[in-house]
Amino acid sequence: MFDLFSIIYFTPFYFPNGKSSPKNKYFIPIHEDSNGKIIFAYLPTSQDYVPDKYLNHGCIEVKTENISCYLFAKDRIITDRGFSFPFNTFVYAYQMNEFSKEIMESVYENENVDYEVIGRLTKKERDSFIKCLINSPSVKRKIKKILADIN
Template structure:
């Protein structure tokens, strides 16, 4: 379940910040030790300024304070041919750490509480990690955990 590159779908996802639970995708970026997950909650919310061109992959425009990874709709991104149905974004500033112990207690049954959607293609995972770890929008601690030389 916590393999880096896995896309999970939680039914529903309980937000640590207290927002109302809802069904949500979750991309595991890295596991640290026994209890820490570095992950992203991808979103269909487009916060890219109009003057920045959108393409599949890393969009890093420090001038416009934008760092995200864009998944184009219906483009295969996993080893089992999964594609997001709509344009989907991973914003660098939203990458966070999560407590794996909490996940183990809340999401117990595969196929009921969560579903493993697929594992990112190797090149897709590497591109996503490089996009995030090379961004100044991401905290130094997370960039270090993802292998950035800081």
């Protein structure tokens, strides 16, 4: 289920904090700890907080405006299965999340019912995404080290 750097689509996704109501959501796991218990992941969003002049596919880092994100441009193929997001979709560097693998597997038991594996980021896309996160001042040092060990 948690093939790293794959895009998973949950229908719906239940937010662990309980503050947000469940909704369909994409999920990109970037690391699983050595005990297989914690998954570090991003929840891409179509919420755009980036001025139009910076909207180019890939890494967007504008220190003067406190912007640190990765943009998956709409209709641009990003996975090995030919998937592209229907809207500009952002991964904001500071929004890395930790999830209990045990809980995730108990809540989302059935592939193609509870979730769908959309595809794995292409090597070029994955490498660009990792490089962006490693160079972001918004990503914690622990995560940067994990990502640096992947490359």
